[in-house]
Every structure is written in C-alpha cells, then in structure tokens.
Amino acid sequence: MFKPIDSRAARQLPTVAIHIDGRAVRVAAGQPLATALLAEDALPLRYTAVSGAPRAPLCLMGVCFECLVEVDGRRNVQSCMVEVREGMQVRRLNGAPRAGGMV
Amino acid sequence: MSAYTHDLVIIGAGPAGMSAAVTARQQGLSVVVLDEQPRPGGQVYRDVTKASPAVARLLGPAYRYGNALARRYADSGAEVRPGSLVWDIAQDLTVTAQQANLSFSVRAPQLLIASGAMEHPSPLPGWTLPGVMNAGAAQIAMKTSASIPDGRAVLVGGGPLLLLVACQLLRAGGRIAGIVDTMPAGNRGAALPHLPAALGAPAMLAKGLGMLGTLWRAGVPVFRRAEDVRMEEADGSRRVGAVSFSSEGRRQRLDADVVLLHHGVVPNTQITRLLRVAHQWSDSQGCWHPAVDAWGETSLPGCRVAGDGAAIAGALAAEASGAIAALGAAVAVGRLETGKAATLAGPWRARLSRQSRIRPFLDALYRPPAWLIDCADDTLVCRCEEVTAGQVREMARLGCQGPNQTKFFSRCGMGPCQGRMCGLTVTQILARSVGRDPADVGAYRIRAPLKPVTLGSVAALAEPDRITLPPAG
Ligand SMILES: Cc1cc2nc3c(=O)[nH]c(=O)nc-3n(C[C@H](O)[C@H](O)[C@H](O)COP(=O)(O)OP(=O)(O)OC[C@H]3O[C@@H](n4cnc5c(N)ncnc54)[C@H](O)[C@@H]3O)c2cc1C
Ligand code: FES
Numbered sequence: 001m002f003k004p005i006d007s008r009a010a011r012q013l014p015t016v017a018i019h020i021d022g023r024a025v026r027v028a029a030g031q032p033l034a035t036a037l038l039a040e041d042a043l044p045l046r047y048t049a050v051s052g053a054p055r056a057p058l059c060l061m062g063v064c065f066e067c068l069v070e071v072d073g074r075r076n077v078q079s080c081m082v083e084v085r086e087g088m089q090v091r092r093l094n095g096a097p098r099a100g101g102m103v
Numbered sequence: 104m105s106a107y108t109h110d111l112v113i114i115g116a117g118p119a120g121m122s123a124a125v126t127a128r129q130q131g132l133s134v135v136v137l138d139e140q141p142r143p144g145g146q147v148y149r150d151v152t153k154a155s156p157a158v159a160r161l162l163g164p165a166y167r168y169g170n171a172l173a174r175r176y177a178d179s180g181a182e183v184r185p186g187s188l189v190w191d192i193a194q195d196l197t198v199t200a201q202q203a204n205l206s207f208s209v210r211a212p213q214l215l216i217a218s219g220a221m222e223h224p225s226p227l228p229g230w231t232l233p234g235v236m237n238a239g240a241a242q243i244a245m246k247t248s249a250s251i252p253d254g255r256a257v258l259v260g261g262g263p264l265l266l267l268v269a270c271q272l273l274r275a276g277g278r279i280a281g282i283v284d285t286m287p288a289g290n291r292g293a294a295l296p297h298l299p300a301a302l303g304a305p306a307m308l309a310k311g312l313g314m315l316g317t318l319w320r321a322g323v324p325v326f327r328r329a330e331d332v333r334m335e336e337a338d339g340s341r342r343v344g345a346v347s348f349s350s351e352g353r354r355q356r357l358d359a360d361v362v363l364l365h366h367g368v369v370p371n372t373q374i375t376r377l378l379r380v381a382h383q384w385s386d387s388q389g390c391w392h393p394a395v396d397a398w399g400e401t402s403l404p405g406c407r408v409a410g411d412g413a414a415i416a417g418a419l420a421a422e423a424s425g426a427i428a429a430l431g432a433a434v435a436v437g438r439l440e441t442g443k444a445a446t447l448a449g450p451w452r453a454r455l456s457r458q459s460r461i462r463p464f465l466d467a468l469y470r471p472p473a474w475l476i477d478c479a480d481d482t483l484v485c486r487c488e489e490v491t492a493g494q495v496r497e498m499a500r501l502g503c504q505g506p507n508q509t510k511f512f513s514r515c516g517m518g519p520c521q522g523r524m525c526g527l528t529v530t531q532i533l534a535r536s537v538g539r540d541p542a543d544v545g546a547y548r549i550r551a552p553l554k555p556v557t558l559g560s561v562a563a564l565a566e567p568d569r570i571t572l573p574p575a576g
Contacts, residue, residue, distance in 0.1 A: 001234060001342075001361060002244055003253040005275045006157060010249065030153065031248035039250055043233045044341055050489040054341040056233030058486075058524075060240035060247075061146060062139060062554075063221045063371065065487065065519040066231075076519065076555060080243075081188075083141060 001056075002038040004028075018088040027084055034060055034067045034080035037090070045069055045079065046093035069093060105197055109133045109182070109211040111432050112198050114189050114374065117145015118169070118418045119410025119425035120217035121176035126429035130438050134181040135209050137200050139188045143173050145219055145410075146239070147418040149246040158249050161274050165418070166246075172422065189218075191551035192378055196405055201556050205563040213405050213432035216393075217425055220411035221371045223389065223471060225260060225364035226482050226492070226528050229334025234343035238268045238365035245275060254360030255280040257346050259332055262469040265365040266314040273321050281324040281357045283348055285366070287472045288328050294467035301464035304457065326350035330474060334362055366471040370412050373523060376549040378403055384542035387466040388415060389476075390527055391546060398431025399424060407431060420458035423451040476531045484532065485525040487518020495529055499536035505545045506530055519555065522547040 004010035015026040018033075020042050027036040034057045037045060044054030045067055057067040060080045070091035071077040079090075110132035113120045120136055121143055127134045144151045148169025151159070159167050177183070184202060191199040197210040222237045229235065238258060244250050251272055257280050258269055269279055301308060318325065329348040335356075337344025347356040369390035372382060380401035381394040392414050399407040409428040410421035427448050433439035439447075478484075480493025490513050498509045506522075506529045509515050515529060516522030522529075526547050534541040 001253055002248075002250040005161070005245065005249045005251055009155070009157065028248060035244050035248035035250055038244070039248070045233075048489060053231060053489070054233055055231060055486075056342070057236060057240065059222065059237050060243040061221065063520065063523045065523075068519065074557075078554075081139065 001041055001043060002035065004039070016084050016086040016088075018084050018086075018090055020090050021092060029084065031084060032060070032080050033069070033071070033082050033084050033088070033090065036084050037067075037069070037079060042092065044092070105208060105210050107211055108209045109135045110436050110438075111135075111213045111215060111429070112137070112196070112209050112211045113181075113215045113217060114138070114198065115145060115217035115219055115410070115412070116140070116143040116176070116183070116185070117217060117219050117410060117421060118147060118172060119219070119412070119421040119428075120145070120215070121172050121425070122422040123215050123217060123409060123425035123429040123432075124181040125175050125179045126426040127432060128179040128181055130430070130433035132213075132429075132433055132436065132438060134179075135184060135211075136181050137184050137187040137189050137198065137209070139186070141185050143176055143183070143185070144169055145421075146243070147421075148173065149243060151246075154246060155249065158245065162245065162271055169418075188554060188556075189374070190553045190556050192374065194378070194403070199551075199564070201560050204557065204560050206556065206560045207567060208564065213435055214407065215399070215425070215428050215432065216374050216406070216408045216412055217410045217421075218371055218374050218412045219421075220368040220415055221523065222264075222364075223366040223369050224524050224528055225366050226475065226478055226484050226525075227259070227332050227334065227364070228479060228482050229336070229343065230364065231483055231486055232334050232336055232343040233341060234360065235334050235362045235364065238265050238363040239368070241361075241363050242268045242271060245271060251275045251277045252361035252363075254278065255358060256361045256363055257281050257283060257357050257359040258363045258365065259283040259285065259329075259346060260365040261286040261471075262365055262367045263311060263314075263465060264368065266311065266318070268363065268365070269323065270314050270317045273317065273323070279321075279323045280359060281326060282318065283329045283332060283346060283350070283357070284325055284327050285329050285332065285472050285475075286327070286469060290468050290470055293470070294464050297464035297467055301461045304461040307461045326355060330472070366475065367469055368411065368415055369527065370414065371523070372412075372546070373521070373549055373553055375401065375408060375412070376546060377551060377553060378406060380406060382546070384540070385414075386541075387463070387470060389471055389531065397427075398434075399428030400431060405435065416455070416458055416462060420455055423454045423458070426451045427455075476528065476535060484528045485513075485515040485518065485522075487520050487524070488514040488516075490515035490525070492528075492532055495532045496536050499533050503533070504537065506533065506547050507545075509533065510547060516547050521549065521553070
C-alpha cells in the first residue's frame, strides 16, 4: 500500500530481515515496523474482537492503537512505535482476544 | 515521596521540549528529557537528524530548520532518554516511564509536559477500513521511511497540514486523485473579520497561497463544500476502494487506494488529564486546552505545559513557549531572578505573538464542519469498542450526562486507545444531545498506565538499583 519515494535510492539502503507470519522479508532498516508492514502490503494487521472487522494503521504516531501486532511473542505491540530489527518475528493478530497486558 | 533526581523533567523532545532543555541548561538546571521516540524531533521534525538529504529537501526548509535545533539540544548537556514512554505521573510530580521494557522513575520540583498534539478525529462512515489513514500519518511515513502511498490517494478534510501534506506528496511523486474539501460555506465569512490581523503575518499567508497554487498548477481536482462523505470498501478486498460525497449539490465518487483524513490538530491532553489539572474548552478548535499562565504553569504548582500540547500554534511557537516555560522553571528553582527572566523571555514572547496573529483566521477558516459531530447514527465513534454515534445519543436520551457515564454503560473509550480517538467526539455529541456546553459535559477521566505496560516492567520499579538502563542518546 506504500512504496519508496525513490526506489533506486531505496535499493542502496541497509536492510534487515523480519518475519511476517513466518514469511521472511527484507525491509529498509531504521524505520518503524508499521511502515514496513504497509510497504509489504501485509494488511489488515488484525481483526477486531467486537465485530471481527479488519484494521490497519491510522495515525502512525502511537495514539490510535490500530496497528497492534505480536512482536517476538509479545502481544499488542504498537507497530508504529517500534523499529524493525534483524530477525524480528511479527504475527498479525487474527481474531485476537481483547487487548490486555494492562497492569 | 521519592527524592529529587533532577531540577527539571521534560516529557517530549519536539520543538517545545528541545528548546526548553537548551534554555534550562543555559540557566544551569539539571535536566532529563523523556521521549517515546528513538530520536529527537517530535512530530514536526520527526527523524530530521536521520532523514536523507533528498527527503529533507522534499519536505522543505521548515522541516530542515529542525536540524539546527536538534543539534543545540544534543549539545545542551541535558540527560536524554529516547525510547522512554511516560506511563504515570503522580501528584508529587514523580514521573514513571518505561525504557526497553523496564520501568523507572524520575522526579524534579519542576515538570514540563511538551507532549504535543494529535490529529482531530474524523469520524466518518468507513473510516476504520484499512487504507484510510490520517494525513499526518502519510507525512510521518515520508519522514521515517521515505515512503508514500502507492496508487491513488484522496485527501479528505481541511487545514494547513492537509495542504502541506498534499504538496509534499506531489513533490515526492505521489498521485493525488482529489481533495475532498469539507470546509463549510460559512467558514469563509466567519474568517473574514480575522483577515486584517492575519495580514500581519504575510509570510504565513503567502505560504498558504503558494500551496494552493501548487495544487492548482498540478491539476489536482478540489471538491469544495463536501458533505456526507463515506469511505467504501473495494469489493471483498477488506480495504478502502472509493470515497463518495456530495459537493455543491452533486453526488461524486472517487476511486482511491489510500484515503487521508485531516480535520486539524488538537492538544493531546492524555497526560494533563491524568494529572487532573484545569482544562478549558475551545469552541473554535473543538478541543480541550490545559489552562496555563504566562510561564506555562498549570493549576498544579510546578507542572508546566508548552508547545502544541498547551494550544495549537505551530512549531516555531512551540519552540518559543518551551523556552519561556524553562525560564519559569529556572525562576521557580531559584536559579534566575524574575527581572532577568522577563528580559530573556522578551524575544520569545515577540515570536509567540507574531506566530499567533494568523491563528484566529486559520481557526475560523478551517473549523471542522458541524456535521462531523452531527454524523449519521451508524457512524463508529469509538473505534476500539465499536460504539456508534447513535448509541451515544441513545445513552444521552436515557440520562447519561457525561463521557464517564457513557463509558460505564457501553465501554466507549475503554479500549486500548483509552479514549484518545473518541473523547472529543463523545463530549461534543453528548453536549449537543443534552443541550449543554462541552465544558460542562466534561471529558474522560484518565488513569495510569497511559499505555499498556507489562507486570515485568513494573516490577523493575521495586529494584531500581539492579537495573542498568540502556545508555542514553
Ligand atoms: C502527525 C503530525 C504532523 C505534523 N506536521 C507538521 C508540519 O509538518 N509542520 C508544522 O508546522 N506542524 C506540524 N504539526 C503540528 C505540530 O503539532 C507542531 O508544529 C509541533 O510538532 C509541536 O511541537 P511540540 O514540541 O509541541 O510537540 P511534538 O513535536 O508533537 O513533540 C511531542 C513529543 O512528545 C513525545 N511524547 C508524547 N507523549 C509521550 C509520553 N507519554 N511519553 C514519552 N514521550 C511522549 C512524542 O513522542 C513527541 O516526540 C504536525 C502535527 C502532527 C500531529
Ligand atoms: S498507527 Fe496509530 S497507534 Fe500505531
């Protein structure tokens, strides 16, 4: 759903390998996970607990919580607030239970 | 009550926070800056220290300006803790944050909240479909990952940031299928009386006209006075495929791969609400402001707010109000005389008043349309718990007087975003339904944690000495 502004320049940039639902992809290093997922077209990121509606990032700045995914076994991580890392294991939340993890 | 760790704690490393840190250090205060982001800059200068020259060029001089400020900030001697999410603040100003999944606390006699703004929610039918985003989000993607929407983008709403994002997308080679301008007909008339004052800020007016000219020359279709805007799903695709709306009496439909919504920016009051400081309702901007004095101090002594988190005035004003709040803090901790502080604040105040001249004009011109609040009953207001405008209205009929009651009855505002996306809408729908002022209807009560944190992270607070925090910077 997103593409590099300059694809030639993008090919020269350092990349990291991340795994989206087990599928390995190389993405530009130093970016938020959410923009990498948008560029990989890995949408929707999740389905809501209430009606099962598909969702994807809205704000990219940490306020809407629409970009929640599982990262390295941790649920409900805001993918717009973490950077991609080599070897990161990302799982989209299919029909996940209510966002928990609150104290 | 824990001991003081610093003279001043600053939350946020946008223009307000960075400028406050530089100023406070100049007065000899010990300063720590906590920011959730990995790099300084805030929303406006997001990743300015990292952006490639090509991206920085494309985003323009107003963006590149942030580099010099970020450099002064890095050299200021403030303790910088990037990647630190503040999730609780006690009334004694103990600030609890989480860095690398471990929580820690800092405390100072002076606290500056410079946590900035967010985009006004745009509750429209279909706004939860994948592919529908905020316009500011598209700008964040340009700044953080040099990427733009692939395919046809349609922008919906109004405001300077919408025009700026449209121009930046065009420069980046993006395809804009149309701008669906939701500014009501009456806004121009309402803005007119403020035009003379706005003429006192000719550079800003010229910038606005320049952006309109750019869009016109690029042949971007603009649909004025749009109403009844709906996002439609592309058949079976689980994402947006089109925007339909009426404009000047005609029903229109634009195919779209990405839809970008924008109805202005509003202070993000999550932290100030947590602290229960006094807030005022702004009718012209349709949002809450924490009430602050001339030195940025709130109703809670020692607690200050600067930048767009206090009132929307833009990046240059945020830098000024951050410096003024830092001078106020320096006086309060006894490092600066009042007279000297007034002298040092002078040039910053002059800049603030220059920057504010155009605001009443912009606020009136881009005031979000009333129909955004009087939306159809089936519009989702609370995206997390999927509560509709009709349900909120029904609860008002049944006697709910405020947002905390509707929350109790419907879970509206209780999802993971904690009401950030629905709070303003619910307050205004209730106000309309019960015939009272939004200021009387009030806002959600906000409780810690501001964002979910794990028990493991909290446990780290019990053994602070055993934690080795990742190196700052
Ligand atoms: C998406 C977006 C794009 C914008 N783009 C422009 C633009 O291009 N030009 C322009 O003139 N204006 C823009 N604005 C308006 C903008 O609000 C101001 O110009 C400027 O960013 C305000 O500066 P600030 O220092 O008050 O806040 P910000 O720059 O928003 O900085 C606030 C900082 O606080 C941090 N923070 C917030 N909450 C917490 C917490 N709980 N814990 C830790 N850290 C926290 C954030 O990570 C952020 O870095 C934009 C606004 C938004 C929302
Ligand atoms: S996209 Fe909004 S919180 Fe991540």
